[in-house]
Amino acid sequence: MDPLSRLLDAIGGPRDTAAAAAQRHLDTLTKPPGSLGRLEELAVRLAALTGRAPRVSAPVIFTFAADHGVVAEGVSAYPQSVTAQMVENFLRGGAAVNVLARQAGARVVVADFGVATPLGAPERLVVRRIAAGTRNMAHGPAMSRAQAIAAIEAGAALAEAAIGDGADLVGTGEMGIGNTTAASAITAAITGADADLVTGRGTGVDDEGRRRKVDVVRRALAVNRPRASDGLDVLAGVGGFEIAGLTGVMLAGAARRVPVAIDGFIAGAAALVAVTLAPAARHALFASHRSAEPGHAVALAHLGLAPYLDLEMRLGEGTGAALFIHLVRAAAAIYGEMATFKSAGVDGPSGRP
Numbered sequence: 001m002d003p004l005s006r007l008l009d010a011i012g013g014p015r016d017t018a019a020a021a022a023q024r025h026l027d028t029l030t031k032p033p034g035s036l037g038r039l040e041e042l043a044v045r046l047a048a049l050t051g052r053a054p055r056v057s058a059p060v061i062f063t064f065a066a067d068h069g070v071v072a073e074g075v076s077a078y079p080q081s082v083t084a085q086m087v088e089n090f091l092r093g094g095a096a097v098n099v100l101a102r103q104a105g106a107r108v109v110v111a112d113f114g115v116a117t118p119l120g121a122p123e124r125l126v127v128r129r130i131a132a133g134t135r136n137m138a139h140g141p142a143m144s145r146a147q148a149i150a151a152i153e154a155g156a157a158l159a160e161a162a163i164g165d166g167a168d169l170v171g172t173g174e175m176g177i178g179n180t181t182a183a184s185a186i187t188a189a190i191t192g193a194d195a196d197l198v199t200g201r202g203t204g205v206d207d208e209g210r211r212r213k214v215d216v217v218r219r220a221l222a223v224n225r226p227r228a229s230d231g232l233d234v235l236a237g238v239g240g241f242e243i244a245g246l247t248g249v250m251l252a253g254a255a256r257r258v259p260v261a262i263d264g265f266i267a268g269a270a271a272l273v274a275v276t277l278a279p280a281a282r283h284a285l286f287a288s289h290r291s292a293e294p295g296h297a298v299a300l301a302h303l304g305l306a307p308y309l310d311l312e313m314r315l316g317e318g319t320g321a322a323l324f325i326h327l328v329r330a331a332a333a334i335y336g337e338m339a340t341f342k343s344a345g346v347d348g349p350s351g352r353p
Contacts (some may be wrong), residue, residue, distance in 0.1 A: 002186035003153050003316065007248075011257035014048035014283045022054075028340040030211070032349075042286075042331040049284055050257050054332040059106040059170035059259075059325050060162045061318040063090055063097055064155065066114035066241035067133030068178030069142065070089035073216045075181045078202040079266050080133075084117035086175045088334035091122050096315055097173055106171065108318070111158060113151055114241035128154040130241045137185065137220040137238045148235040148244050157249025163256045169328060171261040171288070172251045172270065173318020174242045180293060183269035185217045185238035187295045189226045190272045191302040198295030200314075202263075207253060231276035241274070246270035254284035259328070261321035264291035264314060275303060288314060288324035 001009075022044045027033045032042060046054035065087045070081050073176050089095045089112045091152035093102075111126035112119055118135040119125065130151050134142040143151075159170055176182075181201035187198040195217040201210055217238075224237030235244050247270045254274070262271050262285055275282045289309035300307060308327055312334045314322060341348040 003156070007156055007251050007255050008278045011278045011280045012069060013280045014265045016048065018051045019044050019048035020345065022335070026335065026344070029334070030341055030344050031348050034179060039327070039331045039334055042308070042327065043335045045286070046259060046328070047315055047330065048261060052303060054328070054335050056169045056325060058166045059104065059107045059108050059169040060167040061101050061173055061321055062111065062155070062246065063108055063156060063175060063318050064087070064177040064242035064245040066112050067116035067176055068182055068240055069134050070181050070216060071178040072136050073212065074209070075202070075205070075213045075301055076177050077205050077209065078177055079221045080130040080177050081117055083177050084119055086120065086121060087112065087115060087125070090314065091124050093132050095317060097317035097322060100319050101236045101291045104322045104325040106322060106325055107335055109158065109162065111152070111245065113245045126158065126259055128158070128245065135142055136241055137182070138216050138226065139223065141224055141237050142182070142239055143236050143241065145232055145236045145268035148232050148239065151241045151244030152248040152251070155245030156252040159249040159252035160256065163258050165250070166324050167258065168212050169259050169261060169325065170249055171263065171318050171321030171324070172246045172249055172267040173263050173321060174246060174266045174316055176240055176242050176272050178239050179266050180215055181216060181244060182238055182240040183266045184213070184295050185208070185220050185274060186234055186243065186269040187299050189218060189221060189229050189238060190276060191298055192228065193298050195221065198298050200293040200295060202293070210285050217340050221231065229276065231273040233307070234276070235273055243270045243273070247273045249286060250274040254278065254281035257284065261286050261287055261288045261324045262305070263298070263318050264316050265290060265293035265296040266316055268296050271303055272299055286324065289320035309315070
């Protein structure tokens with residue numbers, strides 16, 4: 001059996017007994033049942049996934065970078081060279097994800113999955129290059145099916161190695177000029193939503209630029225005709241190497257029952273692919289926030305996931321995943337440190353401790 005098939009076979013659903021036990025414990029704490037809202041829901045979901053009391057002590061954020069041939073269609077406000085320049089910024093620790101990850105006590109793994117500009121061999125850069133960027137999806141497939149599989153397996157292997165070293169939460173982030181166009185195409189292909197509904201301004205294009213992006217997404221879908229039920233077909237037709245890598249991270253997290261923090265729109269597109277390949281993977285995915293990119297809300301609705309934050313962010317990189325770590329720690333602290341009615345000697349709903 002090939003590595004991807006083994007990975008998919010290892011993914012199971014939530015542990016209902018653990019979820020019920022977690023909910024019973026939460027209901028014994030010194031508060032009205034459900035009064036901590038989605039922090040309680042988060043604690044229950046974590047317990048259902050992992051089978052133990054929620055905790056996060058060694059989070060890792062994966063920030064994967066790759067370029068996109070579709071930039072030739074004028075879909076971005078920034079030149080393709082920015083992808084490589086931002087990778088160097090990540091490695092120096094100067095990007096937003098670095099700042100927020102340091103605050104959250106998370107390690108950032110930066111990987112080159114297909115940056116077009118040569119990067120050399122910077123220290124701390126993980127090299128998993130599939131090619132020097134994808135092909136222009138407006139004229140044909142962005143990549144081959146074999147390349148899509150290779151990128152998924154490479155992302156999964158990085159996540160599995162981190163989990164083996166003790167990572168108990170994995171976050172997903174990315175960098176790639178042109179990747180909101182790919183994410184829009186993936187989202188439209190899998191959800192069936194119109195391209196205009198799921199295509200935003202990305203790096204900040206004007207009205208004319210957005211109209212051009214919508215047209216490019218429609219052309220890419222018409223040329224490639226990706227099958228919504230086949231995640232690999234969607235990735236090959238209109239995806240990106242970094243998106244495929246993040247799909248692998250999500251599948252590995254699900255297989256190892258480690259929570260996966262979905263970042264923004266690009267990561268959301270990867271999540272759509274992951275759940276198409278393995279529907280049970282959804283239970284390991286946590287929507288850290290809702291991006292200001294319009295397609296993200298459509299993707300999350302299709303996945304049946306409600307975001308935990310809505311800060312009108314649209315940067316990517318893993319910034320939302322970094323912020324989500326604080327919420328997981330809050331949920332874990334409530335679960336593990338709050339007194340019960342009995343231990344505190346406080347009357348419960350029945351009038352007895």
